[in-house]
Amino acid sequence: MTVSDGGAAIRVRGFGWRYAGRKAWACRGVDLDIAAGERVLLVGPSGAGKSTLLRAVAGLLDPETAAEHEGSVLVDGVPAAAARDRVGMLLQDPEASLVMSRSGDDVAFGLENAAVPAEEIWPRVDEALARVGFRHGRERPTSALSGGEQQRLALAGALVRRPSVLVLDEPTANLDPAGTTTVLSAVGSALTGAATTLLLVEHRVDAAAGLVDRVVVLEPGGGVADDGPPAEVFGRRGAALAAAGVWVPAPWGPAAPLFRPGPGGDVLLTARGLSLTYPHTRRPALSAASLSVRRGTAVAVTGPNGSGKSTLAMLLAGLLPPDEGSVRLGGSERPLHRWRPRDLCRRVGTVFQDPEHQFVTRTARDELLVGPRRAGVAADAAARRADELLERLRLTRLAGANPFTLSGGEKRRLSVAAVLATAPDLLVMDEPTFGQDARTWAELLELCVGLREGGTAIVAVTHDEAFAGALADSRVTVAGGVLAADAEVRS
Amino acid sequence: MTLVQTHLSTDPAAPLARRNPVAKLAAALIPSLVLLVSVDPVSSALLLTAWLLSVPAWGVGWPGLLRRLWPLGLAVVMVALGNAVFTARKGGATLLEAGPLLITTESLATGATAGLRVAAIALPGVLAVLTIDPVDLADSLVRHLRVPARFAYGSLAAFRLAPLLAAEWEVLGRARRARGLGGDRNPLRALTVLGGRLFALLVGAVRRGTHLAVAMDARGFAASARRTCARRPAFGRADAALLAASALLTALAVAAALATGAWSPVLS
Numbered sequence: 094m095t096v097s098d099g100g101a102a103i104r105v106r107g108f109g110w111r112y113a114g115r116k117a118w119a120c121r122g123v124d125l126d127i128a129a130g131e132r133v134l135l136v137g138p139s140g141a142g143k144s145t146l147l148r149a150v151a152g153l154l155d156p157e158t159a160a161e162h163e164g165s166v167l168v169d170g171v172p173a174a175a176a177r178d179r180v181g182m183l184l185q186d187p188e189a190s191l192v193m194s195r196s197g198d199d200v201a202f203g204l205e206n207a208a209v210p211a212e213e214i215w216p217r218v219d220e221a222l223a224r225v226g227f228r229h230g231r232e233r234p235t236s237a238l239s240g241g242e243q244q245r246l247a248l249a250g251a252l253v254r255r256p257s258v259l260v261l262d263e264p265t266a267n268l269d270p271a272g273t274t275t276v277l278s279a280v281g282s283a284l285t286g287a288a289t290t291l292l293l294v295e296h297r298v299d300a301a302a303g304l305v306d307r308v309v310v311l312e313p314g315g316g317v318a319d320d321g322p323p324a325e326v327f328g329r330r331g332a333a334l335a336a337a338g339v340w341v342p343a344p345w346g347p348a349a350p351l352f353r354p355g356p357g358g359d360v361l362l363t364a365r366g367l368s369l370t371y372p373h374t375r376r377p378a379l380s381a382a383s384l385s386v387r388r389g390t391a392v393a394v395t396g397p398n399g400s401g402k403s404t405l406a407m408l409l410a411g412l413l414p415p416d417e418g419s420v421r422l423g424g425s426e427r428p429l430h431r432w433r434p435r436d437l438c439r440r441v442g443t444v445f446q447d448p449e450h451q452f453v454t455r456t457a458r459d460e461l462l463v464g465p466r467r468a469g470v471a472a473d474a475a476a477r478r479a480d481e482l483l484e485r486l487r488l489t490r491l492a493g494a495n496p497f498t499l500s501g502g503e504k505r506r507l508s509v510a511a512v513l514a515t516a517p518d519l520l521v522m523d524e525p526t527f528g529q530d531a532r533t534w535a536e537l538l539e540l541c542v543g544l545r546e547g548g549t550a551i552v553a554v555t556h557d558e559a560f561a562g563a564l565a566d567s568r569v570t571v572a573g574g575v576l577a578a579d580a581e582v583r584s
Numbered sequence: 585m586t587l588v589q590t591h592l593s594t595d596p597a598a599p600l601a602r603r604n605p606v607a608k609l610a611a612a613l614i615p616s617l618v619l620l621v622s623v624d625p626v627s628s629a630l631l632l633t634a635w636l637l638s639v640p641a642w643g644v645g646w647p648g649l650l651r652r653l654w655p656l657g658l659a660v661v662m663v664a665l666g667n668a669v670f671t672a673r674k675g676g677a678t679l680l681e682a683g684p685l686l687i688t689t690e691s692l693a694t695g696a697t698a699g700l701r702v703a704a705i706a707l708p709g710v711l712a713v714l715t716i717d718p719v720d721l722a723d724s725l726v727r728h729l730r731v732p733a734r735f736a737y738g739s740l741a742a743f744r745l746a747p748l749l750a751a752e753w754e755v756l757g758r759a760r761r762a763r764g765l766g767g768d769r770n771p772l773r774a775l776t777v778l779g780g781r782l783f784a785l786l787v788g789a790v791r792r793g794t795h796l797a798v799a800m801d802a803r804g805f806a807a808s809a810r811r812t813c814a815r816r817p818a819f820g821r822a823d824a825a826l827l828a829a830s831a832l833l834t835a836l837a838v839a840a841a842l843a844t845g846a847w848s849p850v851l852s
Contacts, residue, residue, distance in 0.1 A: 153798055182802035188748055189795035192741040192803075194719055201814035202737075203803035214814040236747070250803060412758040438764030449788065450752075450759040453780050467764030497787060511763070 100129035100290040101179055101257035103150055107164035110145050110154065119145040122316035123164070125309060129257075132284070132291040134323070136298055137311035138337035139500050139530055143294040144262055146311070150292060151260045152177040168258060178207065181256030185266040187243035196238070196246055197222075197231025203254045221253035222246075225279045239398060241272025245279045252283055258290040266296055266528050269398050269556045273300055280304060296528065299342035310334065338502070338530030346531075350538060350563045355545040357566070358388030362519055362550065366418035367408050378404040379574045381418070386519070391541065391551040393565035395558075401574040403446075403523055406554045410443040410521040422519065439468035442512035444522040448504040452496040457488055457507050460496055464515040475514070482510040486536070502533040509540065520544065522553045526560045538563055594715055598643025600826065605712075605721040606728050607823035611830035612708035618834050619705050624846040625697045627837040632704040634833050635711070642711045652714075656706055660699045668695025708830075718743055723817040733811055741796055745789070752788055756781045 109121035120142025127133055135143045148154045149166045152173040156162060168176040184190050193199040200218045209217070218231065225248050235243060244264055251259065261280065265273040277295075281304055284291060295301035302308075308326040310319040319326050323342075327334070331345030340346065367382040379401040386392055386409075396402050407413040409420055411429030419428040422440055429437070445451050454460050461482055465475035483489045486506040491499060496507055505525070512520065520541075526534050541551055541564055555561050561568065570577040594601060600608075615631045639649065668691045676689030722740045725731040760766050765777045800806070841847040 148798075151802055153801055177801075177807055178804060180802075182799075184795060184799055184802070186792070186795055189745075189792045190799040191744065192737065192796075192800060194717070194744065198719055198814065202800075202805075205811050205814055206804035206807070208810045208812050211812050211814055211816065214812070218814075236744075247799075254803065407758060410762060412761055434761045434767045435764045438762065441762075443759075443762035445755070445759050445762075447755075450755050450784065451763060452784070453760065453763055453765060464764050515764075 099257060100131075100288040101169040101176075102129045103127040103258065103290065103292070104167040104170070105146070105150075105164070106167075108146070108149060108166055109161070109163040110142070110149065110159055111161045113158055113160045115160065118142075118161075118314055120149075120311070121163075121314050123311070125317055125320075127290060127292065127307075129169075129290055130288045131307055132305040133293065133307045133309055134298070134301055134305040135292065135294045135309050135311060136334065136339050137318075138313060138334075138339060139502060141311040141313045143311055147182075147260050147262045147292060147294055149173060150258065151180045151182045153182070178254070179257040180260055181251030181254055181258070182260045183244070183248055183251050183262065183264045185263045187240055187247050187267065190247040190250075191235045191243060194234055194236065195231065196227070196229060196233045196235055199235055199246060200231075200250045200253050203250055207254060217253055218249075221249040224252060224283045225249045226282060239272060240268045241275035244268065244272065244276045248276065248279055248283065256289065258292065259284070261291070261293045261295070263294055263296050265300070270558075271397065273297060277301060277304065296340065296530070298340045299346070302342050335531055338532035340531045349559050350535070352563055352565075353542055355391055355566050356389040356548070358390070358548055358550075360385050361388045362386040362409065362420065362422050362552075364409060364418065364420045367405070367415045367420065368417040369404055369408065369413065369415050377416075377574050379408065379415075379571075382408075382571075382576045383418075384409070384569060384576065386550045386552060388518070388550050389545055389548045390566040391545055391553065391564045392567050392569060393561035394552065394554045394569045394571060395556065395561060396571035396577075400571045402554045402571045404574075405571060405576075406443075406521050406523050406552065409552055410441050410519075411437050412443060435467040435469070438464045438517070439515050440517055441519045441521065442515065442517035444509055444512055444520070444525050446524040446527055448508035449497060451508045451511065452504075455495055456493050457496055457499070458483065458492040460507060460511040461514045464511065468515050470515070478514055478516075482513055486510045486540075501528060502530055505529055505533055506536070509537065513544075517549070519550045519552070522551070522555075524555055524557075525553060526555065526557045534560070595643030596715070596717070598641060598715075599822075600638065600641040600711075601643040601715040602822075603826050604724055604728070604817060604819050604823040605716045606724045607819065607826050608712040608716060611826050612712040614827075614830045615708060615834045615837070616705040618838055619701055620850075622838075622841065622847055622849050623697060623701060624841045624848050625693070625700060626844050626846040627841040628697065628700040628704045630837040630840055631833065632700060632707065634837075635704070635707045639711070642715050644711065644714055649714075653710065656703070656710065659706075660703045663702050664695040664699030666695070667698040668692050671695065720815070720817060723813055723815050724819075727813065727817050728819055734805075737805070738800075741800060742793065745792055745796070748792070749785065749789055753781075753785055756784050 105123050105125040108123040109118055111118045123146060135146065137143055150173055166173040168179055191199050192202050197218055200221055201214050204214045204217060225245050227245050227249055235246065238246065265276050268276065277300055293301060293305060302323050306322065308321065308323045309317055310326060310330060312318040319330050327341055327345035331341045335341045335346050362385065364382060364384045368377055368380045370377040382405060394402050394405060408415055411420060411432055414430040422429050452460060453463055458479055461479035462475055483492055488503065488507055488510060491503060496504065499507060525537055538560060545551055553564065619628060619631065639646065668687055669685060671691045671694040673690045673694050674686055674688050678686065678688050679692060680687040718740055722736040726733050726736045760777055760781060768774050
């Protein structure tokens with residue numbers, strides 16, 4: 094079986110790229126040689142230019158978007174922009190990678206663009222689907238697939254063009270743990286025995302390390318800082334990389350933090366018999382869910398994607414009206430979903446999965462003043478608290494920056510700081526650690542532990558076992574819209 | 585998936601649902617051209633009856649269709665009532681007189697004709713749109729109407745993002761409530777919050793659109809000077825027959841209107 098026309102060698106010389114409108118170079122002084130068929134993982138702290146380098150190799154950087162660029166990127170001796178047909182690419186967000194509404198059509202898209210005769214297309218589509226282990230058939234609507242399966246399909250869409258180089262840019266960044274396993278094992282099995290060169294950026298280094306035989310460390314603005322087999326590179330630089338926020342795999346990375354119990358307290362929030370069915374759906378998203386949360390404790394809500402976890406979080410935070418049942422906070426008789434927004438934000442803080450959804454102003458500092466202003470806090474007290482929170486979350490330097498221009502970790506820290514500005518009694522977080530680097534992750538955990546010590550109640554919806562394990566005083570599992578287990582409080 | 589996200593179950597294998605999208609759209613367009621020219625009860629009633637009879641062949645169930653069509657039904661009734669009240673033709677027996685409001689048998693007939701006409705124009709379009717798969721439409725537009733592939737498939741990809749935007753809009757609303765915004769009596773402030781929500785939606789849409797463009801280019805979309813199509817959108821005899829049937833039906837309706845003397849062109 095011809096699965097590719099052999100691997101291609103990549104040669105990067107003095108490569109640098111500065112995007113229009115940016116002061117700093119995204120990437121500079123990169124020299125790198127990758128032999129045909131090598132499997133390489135690019136690691137480095139956020140802002141090291143990993144994604145920019147990947148796009149350069151895929152020939153997808155448009156010189157018109159650059160303020161300045163220098164050096165060269167060659168694929169088998171040809172400038173990358175002229176060798177696009179030989180490079181396949183998989184991006185972060187599967188929702189923004191799929192073009193067609195039927196699975197088979199989507200895989201065929203890349204062949205149609207290459208003007209492959211129609212009669213050759215379907216056998217190649219079937220071969221690619223089999224290669225990545227896609228079992229749903231060509232007719233399956235792409236919208237009916239889980240994130241992991243969508244990404245598996247997108248991988249087939251890249252492989253069907255028989256690329257010499259496969260470039261993966263954080264392919265699991267938007268996926269839950271099950272989806273991550275799905276995609277990485279599909280990459281592994283699809284490349285077994287193939288000569289394809291692999292260049293990978295993956296946030297969960299621990300999960301991807303098994304796929305590669307070489308690790309290249311990029312440093313912000315400094316080119317290649319280290320290069321070698323995974324064990325050697327992580328052995329040499331494990332501690333430094335971990336400190337810079339890279340998820341260094343065991344045994345080189347730091348040990349998982351231990352569980353620390355909260356002080357506990359009175360019952361703060363009581364939810365009784367919550368049920369909700371979204372419009373245009375038949376199955377309830379959540380049925381008859383009851384739960385109580387005490388001050389000074391943290392509850393972790395876990396369960397597979399689509400199980401109703403996020404719905405539960407939105408209901409507990411008073412952001413969605415339930416069809417049946419109610420949520421009550423403190424001694425109030427008024428159900429939480431009927432509270433006026435300005436009252437709600439004083440008592441309940443909600444951290445959304447995507448920090449950008451929460452931003453409502455033009456500067457980071459203003460984000461911290463919105464809540465207090467609405468809650469009627471005195472301006473000078475609000476300003477003091479804002480500066481204090483900016484300092485505590487390492488955002489002082491960025492106080493005047495537009496929230497949308499921050500890095501992923503900075504956006505997350507700002508979204509949490511903005512919510513804490515009103516000092517809420519209850520903090521509801523939807524996947525707070527999702528896509529975060531190791532440093533932000535540790536800071537979030539530390540912050541939650543500190544808040545809980547001060548009596549704040551925390552509800553965290555999460556797929557992150559390490560986070561739940563280190564923080565949760567009790568665990569709730571949701572499956573198919575039903576609270577499956579309300580575990581005893583740990584002691 | 586169909587062109588409109590309806591949650592309406594359609595049978596894609598039904599005889600008319602299977603037809604070529606361009607043929608369906610054209611078949612729906614032909615009668616409406618005539619109905620736009622003439623306001624008469626005969627041609628409208630005949631065409632509406634014929635299209636109503638064809639509903640089972642489109643693979644759309646009656647209960648679902650009626651559930652979907654209530655806004656159209658409401659529009660038809662409003663148009664009929666409006667015409668009955670405001671028409672200048674107030675002959676015949678008086679049915680209702682209350683101050684300036686006067687409804688007579690003739691004005692009621694005028695209203696009914698207007699309502700029939702709207703229903704007869706809308707129904708074919710609704711049936712076509714409900715049963716068209718967007719991918720098939722793009723294929724067909726490129727192949728039969730020579731629409732540039734870049735435009736057709738680019739629109740198709742953007743189209744896929746529409747339901748995601750709807751979901752994002754909801755989340756943005758919740759996020760604003762969580763931040764303490766909204767619930768104001770002051771309309772200016774409410775408008776500011778709405779503006780911010782729209783802006784955030786736009787930022788997300790532009791970003792996603794940019795990612796989509798990169799993903800499409802990574803699969804050779806931009807570079808492709810000549811492309812093939814994996815699906816062969818056929819324009820077969822059955823499709824031609826659908827067009828012919830629509831044209832014939834329309835001709836019959838016009839002939840009947842002329843023969844009964846009901847034909848009344850709008851511009852005369």
